Amino acid sequence: MSGQASLEKGGTRLIIIQADDYQDMSQRAFQFIKNKIEKTPVLKLGFATGGTPQKTYELLIEDFQKNGTSYKSIISFNLDEYIGLSKEHPNSYHQYMEQKLFQYIDIEKENIHLPNGVTTDITKECLNYENLIEEKGGIDLQILGIGENGHIGFNEPGTSFDTLTHVVKLAQSTREANARYFSNIADVPTHAITMGIQTILKSKEILLLVSGENKAFAIKRLLTEDLSIDFPASALKKHPRVTIIADKLALSSVTGLVESR
């Protein structure tokens, strides 16, 4: 059984939707995104990579193939990219998006945006990326995952909530978590370009997807602790429109907070 709750505390309001499992979380996320696509003429959609949204992207592809939901007028912005990996590198987030979604749908190439991880002027790249988001009118819906340490994008613990797109040194725990996609941990880049916390908070709406027991502690901290730069995802409590779709395992440490109904 699944349920919905909202956490209202100190002026913050998070909508929490409990899904049965990963499949159900993905199905609900897919439906949420599809509704936005259908309702918004030129949707500026912020994408995340990682394991969590993969099934959601598969469902978007399936829907495109079956029902022809079009992405022609969608403008996409990804959260982040590794520094040092070219667009063609199999582990780059450019390739992730191409392989997991973009090649199968009708999104226009010129409407796809990710930070360039191999630029010679990284400071300029960060500024340009931030400005581009502004020029396009800002992100309407930003999809997010969460790290076990509470990172959002690649904003690791200690990141100021005021940050715009910037360069980060990846936490060792993040490199270890992402090593599963590389042949060994030494190949995982040490740095990345990421939208800052402020960039994320400027999005009009945020959809946070969470699955699995390894995220239960992070969700517990998000729902029970106060704002703190030591836990980057807590910044989401400053945003007026955040929906969290989390499965039962991810919510297993906060069962009292999300009642089934």
Ligand code: F6R
């Ligand atoms: C991905 C990103 C990260 C991931 C997070 C969770 O673009 O910015 O914040 O969302 O590391 O990753 P998974 O989904 O693999 O657990």
